Amino acid sequence: MQIKYSPGRTRTSDRVVNSHLLYQLSYRGIFNPSVNYNSVDYHSRVAYYYDMKTITFNEKFIKALKNTKRVAVLTGAGVSAESGVPTFRGADGIWKKYNPMELATFEAFNANPKLVWEWYNYRREIIRNIKPNPGHYALVEMSKIFDDFTLITQNVDGLHRLAGSPTVYELHGNIHRNRCLDCGKFDYTEEFDQLPPICDCGGRLRPDVVWFGEILPKEVLDKSMASATHAELFFTIGTSGAVQPAASLPVIAKQNGALVVEINLEPSEISYICDIKYYGKSGEILPQIVAKTKELKDLHKEKGK
C-alpha cells in the first residue's frame, strides 16, 4: 500500500493563511507565486494541502522520475472529476442516468438529432462554469520538467488546454467544437436558436466528439501511439481503461519497456499491467509527484527557492 492517510486536519476556512503556508505550498509545487492563479479558487488549493493524502515513492519510481527524459500521460474523465465534470463510469457516472447507445452514437444522432444536441448542450452547460483542478495544473508543470513530454487525453472538456498545457492530443475530440457533416467545416458556436443547428452550406452540424463505433482522428492517434511506444515512463490517470483504442496505449508503452504508473480512485481494467499504482484523487497525487520530481532534479534550488 503506497498511500498513507494524513491524520485529521481541519479545512482552510478555519485557518489564517500566512506566509509560512505560502512557502510550504510553493515548495511543494502546489502554489507558484510567479503564476497567475486568477482562474483558480485559491482557497481550494490551500484546502488540498491540508486534506491531501501523502504518497510514498519506491526506489524504482524515484529513479525513473530523476532520470527519465521521455514521458507520456493518458488521462480520462477521472482527472476532471474534481473540477465537477461527471465521469461516465464509477459511482456518479453519467451512464447511470442515461443510456450511451441512445445518445453517443451516429445512429442516435441520425434518428433524433434534437435529443442528442439537447444532451450535449446540457453537458456544455455543466462544463461552461468549471475550472481546471490541481491535477490539470500539475500536468502543466510536468510538461516543463521533462525533456520530451506528451499529454494524451480522452476528455473532451478542454480543461487541459485551459490549465495551460501547451500540446494536448485529444483522442475523442472537443465538446466546444462543432463540425459540419457535409462540408467538414469547424464551428465554435456554443448556443443555437434551433436544433439541430445548420451550417452555412445547408449541412447539419454535429458536436466534434468521437461517438461509440466511430474512428478516432488518425493523426492524433498515430502521434499518441508513437509517444506511447517511445515513452520511458507512462502515466495512466483517471481512466477506467474500458474504452479502446485509448486503453491500449499503456499496454503499448509497457510492451516497449516503459515503467507504467496508474493513478485512479480504484483499480481499473488495466491495473494488471501497471508497475506502480496510487489509489486516490489525481488532484492530490499529481502535485506531490511534481514536487518530488522537482526535488529530485534540484529544480527548486535552480530557481533560487
Ligand SMILES: NC(=O)c1ccc[n+]([C@@H]2O[C@H](COP(=O)([O-])OP(=O)(O)OC[C@H]3O[C@@H](n4cnc5c(N)ncnc54)[C@H](O)[C@@H]3O)[C@@H](O)[C@H]2O)c1
Ligand atoms: N471530462 C470529460 O471530457 C469526460 C467526462 C465523461 C466521459 N468522457 C468520455 O469517457 C470515455 C472514456 O472513459 P474514461 O476512462 O475517460 O472515463 P470513465 O468514466 O470510464 O472512468 C473514469 C475513471 O476515473 C476514476 N476517477 C474518478 N474520480 C477520480 C479522481 N478524482 N482521481 C482519479 N481517478 C478518478 C474512476 O475510478 C474511473 O476509473 C471517453 O470516451 C471520454 O471521452 C469524458
Ligand SMILES: [Zn+2]
Ligand atoms: Zn457545411
